[in-house]
Amino acid sequence: MSDLRVRFAPSPTGYLHIGGARTALFNYLLARKEQGTYILRIEDTDVERSTQQSVDAILQAMDWLGLSYDEGPFYQSERFDLYKQKVQQLLDEGKAYKCYCSAETLTQKREAAMERGDKPQYDETCRDLEPRDDDSPYVIRFKSQRAGATSFNDRIKGTITFENTELDDMIIQRTDGTPTYNFVVVIDDAEMGLTQVIRGDDHVNNTPRQIQIYNALGYALPEFAHVPMILGADKKRLSKRHGATSVMDYRVMGYLPEAMVNYLVRLGWSCGDEEIFSMDDLIEKFSLDNVGRSAGVFNPEKLLWLNEHYIKTGDPQRLGELLKEYLEKDGVQITADIDCAEVVKSLQDRSKTMVEMAEKAAFYFSDSLVFDGKAQAKFITAVLGRERCLARLDHAITLAQ
RNA sequence: GCGCUCAUCGUCUAGCCUGGUCCAGGACACCGCCCUUUCACGGCGGCGACAGGGGUUCGAAUCCCCUUGGGCGUACCA
Numbered sequence: 001m002s003d004l005r006v007r008f009a010p011s012p013t014g015y016l017h018i019g020g021a022r023t024a025l026f027n028y029l030l031a032r033k034e035q036g037t038y039i040l041r042i043e044d045t046d047v048e049r050s051t052q053q054s055v056d057a058i059l060q061a062m063d064w065l066g067l068s069y070d071e072g073p074f075y076q077s078e079r080f081d082l083y084k085q086k087v088q089q090l091l092d093e094g095k096a097y098k099c100y101c102s103a104e105t106l107t108q109k110r111e112a113a114m115e116r117g118d119k120p121q122y123d124e125t126c127r128d129l130e131p132r133d134d135d136s137p138y139v140i141r142f143k144s145q146r147a148g149a150t151s152f153n154d155r156i157k158g159t160i161t162f163e164n165t166e167l168d169d170m171i172i173q174r175t176d177g178t179p180t181y182n183f184v185v186v187i188d189d190a191e192m193g194l195t196q197v198i199r200g201d202d203h204v205n206n207t208p209r210q211i212q213i214y215n216a217l218g219y220a221l222p223e224f225a226h227v228p229m230i231l232g233a234d235k236k237r238l239s240k241r242h243g244a245t246s247v248m249d250y251r252v253m254g255y256l257p258e259a260m261v262n263y264l265v266r267l268g269w270s271c272g273d274e275e276i277f278s279m280d281d282l283i284e285k286f287s288l289d290n291v292g293r294s295a296g297v298f299n300p301e302k303l304l305w306l307n308e309h310y311i312k313t314g315d316p317q318r319l320g321e322l323l324k325e326y327l328e329k330d331g332v333q334i335t336a337d338i339d340c341a342e343v344v345k346s347l348q349d350r351s352k353t354m355v356e357m358a359e360k361a362a363f364y365f366s367d368s369l370v371f372d373g374k375a376q377a378k379f380i381t382a383v384l385g386r387e388r389c390l391a392r393l394d395h396a397i398t399l400a401q
Numbered sequence: 402g403c404g405c406u407c408a409u410c411g412u413c414u415a416g417c418c419u420g421g422u423c424c425a426g427g428a429c430a431c432c433g434c435c436c437u438u439u440c441a442c443g444g445c446g447g448c449g450a451c452a453g454g455g456g457u458u459c460g461a462a463u464c465c466c467c468u469u470g471g472g473c474g475u476a477c478c479a
Contacts, residue, residue: 011479046478103477110476117402120475139477157406166404166475174477181479205405205474228407228472235471263413266428270414273427292414294407295472302413302429312442350441360440 004036005194008062008069009185011043012054015246016061018298019200019230019238022264026227027198028067029265029286039192040072045184047077061247065257066279074192076184083179086187086217087140087172095216096172098138099126103175121168140173142183142213150208155196155225155288162208170209186210190219198225198288201295225288228268229295238298250303254326254353256314259307267296276309308352316341316348319357326358332365 008024010016016024031038040062044050059073076083090096099122110120127143144167151161172183189197204226214221232242244250250260262277269291271277277285311319320340327334334340343361351357 009479013479043479049478099477106477114402114475119403160405162405168475171477176477178477180477185479200473201406202473203479206479208405226406231472233412237472266413268413273415275413275428292407296414297412299412299429305429347441349443 002034002036003195004031004034005039005192006031006036006196006198007039007041007072007189007192007194008067009041009043009188009199010058011046011049012051012058013046013049014054014057015248016058017238017245018247018264019245020058021061021065021247021260022230022267023198023200023227024062024067025065025261025264026269026286026288026291028069029282030196030198030288031070032283033286036195037071038067038069039074039194040069041074041188041192042072042076043181043185044075044077045178045181047178050077057248064248064251065261071192074188076188079184079188080178082191083173083184083187084177087179087183090142090172090216091140093216094143096140096142097127097129097169098131098134099141099169099171100129100134100136100138101125102137119166122170124169127169137175139171139175141169142172142209142216144169144209144212150211152207152211152221152224154204154207155198155223156228156291157204157226157293160204160207164208167209167212172213182206182209183213186213186217186219189222190214190217194222196223196225198227201226201229225291227291228293230267231295231297233297235295235297242298243300254355254357255303255307256310256322256354259303259310262306262310263303267298268292276306304352311351311354311357312348314344314348316344319344319348319354322354323357323361326354327361327365330358330362332358332362335365338364 006027008020008027010020010024028038030036042050042055042058044055055073062069087096091098101122106122109123113120122141126141145164147164149161149163150167151159153159170182171180173179207224207226211221230238232238234242236242238245244253247260251257258278261279261282262275265277265282265286266275269286271285271290320343323340323344324334343364344357347357347360351360
């Protein structure tokens with residue numbers, strides 16, 4: 001056991017998507033390789049958008065991929081007391097302040113600034129207000145450093161620096177009293193003792209703000225590692241427009257979890273010329289050192305190829321059990337006299353997905369034979385004679401049995 | 402717009418840090434041939450890239466600068 005501690009922290013506002021799964025995988029791999037601790041934390045501070053169904057869907061997907069965690073799942077919604085306490089601490093120390101600007105005014109000002117071509121930043125109207133007991137609605141903002149710059153050494157991207165003037169006073173507590181992401185993520189990452197924070201590229205911009213909060217709260221900084229985004233074929237951020245982006249959709253489409261894991265890990269990470277990796281290989285070989293810096297395009301065809309590979313080389317017994325599930329979904333009556341492992345063996349080389357295998361396997365469980373149109377036209381010819389051909393077939397089947 | 406960031410075949414990538422062994426290697430896809438009286442599998446081969454321009458150097462995919470293009474961010478979302 002090493003003292004490495006990492007986490008996967010999805011927000012339960014939908015299913016587990018391809019990008020999230022890869023982040024989860026990278027974290028998992030590193031934790032297992034270094035024999036560290038893998039933590040799962042549910043980021044549900046947005047009460048409006050978070051649902052239990054989403055949590056379940058994410059948990060199920062992680063389980064399917066084989067990504068087990070050591071601690072958690074922790075729910076941020078159950079830790080509001082802790083966050084409140086930290087907000088109060090910042091307030092007491094003069095590192096945060098109440099802001100009475102309404103959301104409407106803010107939106108107006110932001111739009112006006114954009115029209116003028118200025119930066120859409122908070123104008124600090126309430127930053128230096130005298131503390132007062134006012135029960136009109138307010139949010140709490142973090143008083144950011146105005147001078148200097150904030151920089152950090154990203155494990156994947158190297159040194160990244162932001163001028164502090166780029167960072168405005170962000171909201172850490174909403175009008176309704178709930179805390180916001182950029183604030184709680186720091187508290188939890190720090191309180192949970194994370195040694196590295198491995199997350200998507202889209203968080204690079206948040207990092208300097210978070211660092212200021214680490215500093216304000218007196219926490220030690222973890223190491224940051226930002227992995228590049230996954231894009232669609234049009235080089236836009238991967239979304240539903242590009243097809244299935246939910247990990248579990250791929251299970252429905254007949255993909256094996258090892259194919260998904262293998263595909264995902266190679267998108268952004270490499271190990272020389274190797275393409276095929278089992279989970280054990282990965283735990284042995286994975287390293288942040290070989291993670292690339294540029295965004296990658298999701299390529300369903302390569303995923304399909306990997307799936308084909310794992311079906312071809314998979315254990316017939318196991319695939320047989322799996323096949324039954326797909327067969328049942330197709331409404332096929334499974335009879336006990338047929339050994340599914342044998343069925344799998346006959347179909348492994350000709351199926352790219354389990355769905356395809358189920359389609360091809362259906363005839364084993366059917367009483368009536370339906371011939372393939374093209375094959376029938378080609379082989380059951382006048383020359384050979386339909387009757388003789390069927391007789392031969394019948395003979396062949398008898399022999400096979 | 403501004404900020405951050407990225408840049409090798411259509412796609413995923415090796416090589417870049419520690420310049421020469423790279424007229425750039427592997428994989429997916431695609432094309433062709435072989436195997437096969439089915440469908441596939443498989444084998445062999447082909448097509449195909451250092452974004453552009455300047456430097457530095459005897460020598461640059463590798464180092465520096467600029468340009469161009471892409472991504473991300475710019476929320477009382479995460």
